[in-house]
Amino acid sequence: MGRGPCSESFPPKAEAPAVCLLDNGVARAHPLLSLGISENDCLSVDPAWGVDDHDPFGHGTSMAGTILYSDLTYPLADQRQVQLDFVLESMKFIPPPGFVCRC
Structure with a gap:
């Protein structure tokens, strides 16, 4: 069990x-996401693109947080424990600036 945004966050169960997520990548090392997504579950259509979120506003990372945690308003306010219900996988299919999709 690890420390998450609330009192404690628990990783997804084995059978979860x-x-x-099909987007422009995910910042897997983000402390809110690391319990729910493994390095092996971050992929890219083209390995040259990398797997990290390249959006300046972190769109893929924000979407990943929404999938894993939903609305954090109440858990953050009252410090409740959060059980992650899903394992997250990321497929980067939007090329970063300067790359051409060779799909």
């Missing part, structure tokens, strides 16, 4: 379903 996986949700695959």
Whole structure:
């Protein structure tokens, strides 16, 4: 069990379903996401693009947080424990600036 945004966050159970996010990557090392997504579950259509979120506003990372935690308003306010219900997978399919999709 690790420290998350609330009093404590618990990683997804072994039998938890996986949700695959198709976006511009995810900042997997983000402290709110690291319990729910493994390095092996971050992929890219083109390995040259890398797997990290390249959006200046962190769109893929924000979407990943929404998938894993939903609305954090109440858990943050009252410090409740959060059990992650999903394993997250990321597929980067939007090329970063300067790259051409060779798909």
